[in-house]
Amino acid sequence: MSTVLTLAPADTSTAPARQSWQAIFALARFESRKLLLRIPVLFMLAAYVAWIVWRTKGAWYGYPALQDVDRETQTGPLLVGFAVLLCVNQAVLRSQRNDTERLFGVLVLEPWRRTVAHALSILPVTGLVALGVAAQFGWQAVKSTAVGNGSVGELLVGPLCVLLCGGVGLLMARLVPKAFAIPVAAVLFLVFSLLAPVSFGGDGASRWMPIITEASTKTLPSDLIGRPAASHSLYLAGLALALALLAVLISKGRTKTATAALAGSLAGAIALGVVGGIGQSAGVSSEMVAARTVATLNPQKDQTCVRHGSSTYCAFPEWVPRTTTWAEVTDHVQSLAGGTAQTRKLLVQQRVEARYGMEADGAIEPSSTPNQVTVRTMWGGPRTPEFSAAVASVLVLGNEKAGGDVCDGRMVTIMWLALGWTSDPVTELRAVRLDDTVTGSASVLSPTNGMMMTAGQTSVVRELFVAGQSAVTPKVKAHWAELTSPKVTTAKVAELLGVKAPAGADKCE
Numbered sequence: 410m411s412t413v414l415t416l417a418p419a420d421t422s423t424a425p426a427r428q429s430w431q432a433i434f435a436l437a438r439f440e441s442r443k444l445l446l447r448i449p450v451l452f453m454l455a456a457y458v459a460w461i462v463w464r465t466k467g468a469w470y471g472y473p474a475l476q477d478v479d480r481e482t483q484t485g486p487l488l489v490g491f492a493v494l495l496c497v498n499q500a501v502l503r504s505q506r507n508d509t510e511r512l513f514g515v516l517v518l519e520p521w522r523r524t525v526a527h528a529l530s531i532l533p534v535t536g537l538v539a540l541g542v543a544a545q546f547g548w549q550a551v552k553s554t555a556v557g558n559g560s561v562g563e564l565l566v567g568p569l570c571v572l573l574c575g576g577v578g579l580l581m582a583r584l585v586p587k588a589f590a591i592p593v594a595a596v597l598f599l600v601f602s603l604l605a606p607v608s609f610g611g612d613g614a615s616r617w618m619p620i621i622t623e624a625s626t627k628t629l630p631s632d633l634i635g636r637p638a639a640s641h642s643l644y645l646a647g648l649a650l651a652l653a654l655l656a657v658l659i660s661k662g663r664t665k666t667a668t669a670a671l672a673g674s675l676a677g678a679i680a681l682g683v684v685g686g687i688g689q690s691a692g693v694s695s696e697m698v699a700a701r702t703v704a705t706l707n708p709q710k711d712q713t714c715v716r717h718g719s720s721t722y723c724a725f726p727e728w729v730p731r732t733t734t735w736a737e738v739t740d741h742v743q744s745l746a747g748g749t750a751q752t753r754k755l756l757v758q759q760r761v762e763a764r765y766g767m768e769a770d771g772a773i774e775p776s777s778t779p780n781q782v783t784v785r786t787m788w789g790g791p792r793t794p795e796f797s798a799a800v801a802s803v804l805v806l807g808n809e810k811a812g813g814d815v816c817d818g819r820m821v822t823i824m825w826l827a828l829g830w831t832s833d834p835v836t837e838l839r840a841v842r843l844d845d846t847v848t849g850s851a852s853v854l855s856p857t858n859g860m861m862m863t864a865g866q867t868s869v870v871r872e873l874f875v876a877g878q879s880a881v882t883p884k885v886k887a888h889w890a891e892l893t894s895p896k897v898t899t900a901k902v903a904e905l906l907g908v909k910a911p912a913g914a915d916k917c918e
Contacts, residue, residue: 470789519662562638576652640688647682747889
């Protein structure tokens with residue numbers, strides 16, 4: 410008697426599916442390498458890096474607010490996105506151009522699986538853009554002078570735009586497999602972008618654009634910005650995924666099971682985009698409106714006050730570390746003053762016009778409270794001499810509101826206190842004047858209302874800068890009462906400080 414042993418055949422029911430996915434990933438790796446090596450993509454990646462360096466190196470004068478930095482990361486990725494849109498479209502149509510489409514019929518990959526591979530090939534270049542966004546934001550975030558908080562939702566917009574552009578290129582290749590389709594779509598997109606409004610709060614199509622900018626240049630506390638960044642990112646993610654899935658769904662060669670799975674996934678992606686779209690269209694809540702009103706009209710309710718020297722500095726919580734820098738400027742200005750102004754107790758309060766959100770820059774009314782000085786949320790560059798001028802005007806005039814009416818020799822004293830302590834006062838004078846000149850008459854910028862300098866006062870101030878601190882400061886201290894007397898003439902101030910005053914120095918324009 411003999412026994413014959415036979416091996417049961419291996420279960421190969423899942424092998425074709427596994428092999429198909431392996432082939433998809435293999436094709437995706439090939440296409441991703443080819444995409445990264447395309448000349449348009451390489452060029453735009455290089456341009457994107459250059460854009461990051463150019464925009465970030467001298468941005469915010471070295472004093473960034475991270476709730477502004479995150480939005481600045483969104484425009485550059487569009488450079489890469491347009492290149493990806495073009496190159497993905499061309500990659501999908503490659504077999505049509507080369508007349509090799511009929512040869513794919515003998516391969517394991519059906520058309521819909523090849524479309525999946527092309528969709529996956531977009532991920533590596535998107536990852537590179539995400540690294541660029543992280544580098545741009547991190548460059549500012551690591552600075553010791555940085556304040557505020559960035560938004561993950563805002564930071565995701567750039568990479569998601571690249572995914573969206575890739576999805577558009579993919580879908581266009583399946584819907585309109587012609588070379589002219591992409592240029593036409595690009596022109597239509599640009600026209601749509603130009604015609605649409607440009608803010609979250611505005612009505613119309615702007616809220617549905619990939620990048621939503623704000624006309625305002627001011628900085629708000631991060632909890633008062635009110636941009637639905639998370640919802641917008643959700644909307645972009647849903648839209649990009651829906652476009653890619655739709656491209657896969659209209660490709661040929663699917664089984665009924667695959668079609669059902671793709672249809673369900675497409676419905677989920679659309680639902681994701683709709684949820685995000687509804688969220689970004691909700692508008693500003695009543696709670697946000699109330700919080701903005703309080704921050705504008707009664708900022709002390711939201712602020713923290715600290716003491717530096719003899720003065721008190723009140724700031725929104727994110728800016729409290731910067732009060733030390735404000736105090737240094739205040740101390741420099743007071744060191745040039747005379748009389749009781751040298752040790753006067755000032756209240757430096759941060760103020761902002763937040764009631765209109767990011768859509769407009771509202772003016773801040775000067776305070777009539779004695780010895781109160783306004784400081785704004787932005788700092789560095791011209792903002793520093795603006796604050797210095799505000800401190801000087803309060804020391805000379807008593808309050809901010811009086812600065813708008815001064816038109817006599819006290820203006821010379823104010824500008825000397827404001828800029829005489831700086832290493833390059835002439836450059837600072839140019840920065841703080843509205844017309845960026847150091848001759849003639851001009852308006853002097855301030856955190857609140859500006860002040861006016863006549864041509865004669867400008868000439869006297871420049872003469873004082875030439876004379877220098879060692880020569881001028883003792884005279885300022887010795888003649889402080891006369892220099893700050895109402896209606897003192899510029900000619901008299903020049904005489905007291907030992908410089909020459911031109912005729913007609915007090916004729917304000």
